[in-house]
Amino acid sequence: MTSVEPVAAASAPATLRERKKAATRLALHEAAFALVEAHGLEATTVDQICEAADVSQRTFFNYFPSKSAAVLGLPQVVLTDDALARFRAARGELVPALCELVGHLADESRNTRRIKQLVAERPELGPAFTQWTSSLRETFFELARERAVSDESARTAVALVVSAFALTVHTPVEDDVDASEPAAVRLLRSVDRIVGARTAPMAEPRGER
Template sequence: MTIAQPPVGDNLRERKKQHTRRAIHESALELVDENGLDGTTIEQICQRADVSQRTFFNYYPSKGAAALGLPETAISPETIAQFRQATGDLVPALCELVGEPADERLDRIRLKEVIHRRPELMPAFSQWMSGVREQFVQLAEERSGSRETALLAVTLVMAAFGLVVHDQSQNDAPAVDRLKEAVDRIAGVRTVKMVPPK
């Protein structure tokens, strides 16, 4: 059996898109490192990347997203299909849904370094994450049959994701494993006893 290859033109077009995306990201990151987020304009990024502002907004919604190199789509169709076919408990499946794209589409180490160096970029990251949160909720609701359960489960996993992103250790385990560990740590707080007052 032979597998149909995409037309050469499609490959070239995709390579050009990736080149443009990378050029915008690198230009934005350099400028933000040099001048800070407030001291950088989209016009400056476009000039350095040699693209129009219209092209910029085809790839990124903001200069913060460009500096962080956040992908257009947080969840691939393949990952969504895997989640819809998954069996077992909801929260571990959500960790897979959130964690696998994080490994595939985000350079986690570089992302943490950039946010540590430029904490003013954290709101851009948070805004990006909130933009995909509803998609996670909708998928979780499909599998749980309950909007409330979906909201609670996604809230737990997203809180764990926040811990993973802010973790300053050199732990380079897969994001899925780190997410599951963070979920357990959050759940474990419920049983912590208070220290008696002195």
């Protein structure tokens, strides 16, 4: 059984409860982002974030495990029925199909560009991002097993795509070829960069230059 929680397709109207949850999550993210951008991570507290978003600490921890996670506001690992159906019906290669799935999550994030800036400017946010990618890897492994010829190929493909996602996030904003491109296209390009690095030559030893 997959650990991915399917949700209604994006075109279906959200319930009032779903809209309220989405609004609360966004308010917490926006408050955390603004406070850390202004004062830094160390000087920002969960209490300050809660006060700015007008919620309790208990509510905060229902949405985010830490203030770092709230600042990044990474998308929850939740896929629509449509995205799951496309993956399960896809033909061809596993890695591009996984790029479509992971890209779906990245496209759902409203603040990918400024998240990249924060990760680059504030290394202390790195552990929260690493924890999220670890969760992402295990979630997508369960899905990949449905379509892979073996568990080994599923785990390898997922590791490659999740690494590509991390590389995409850590690529400086000014180096983006086209930030308006679908995330899946950028992910596949990062996969090619990772694979290409396998045969990249080494520079001459410093003493021989």
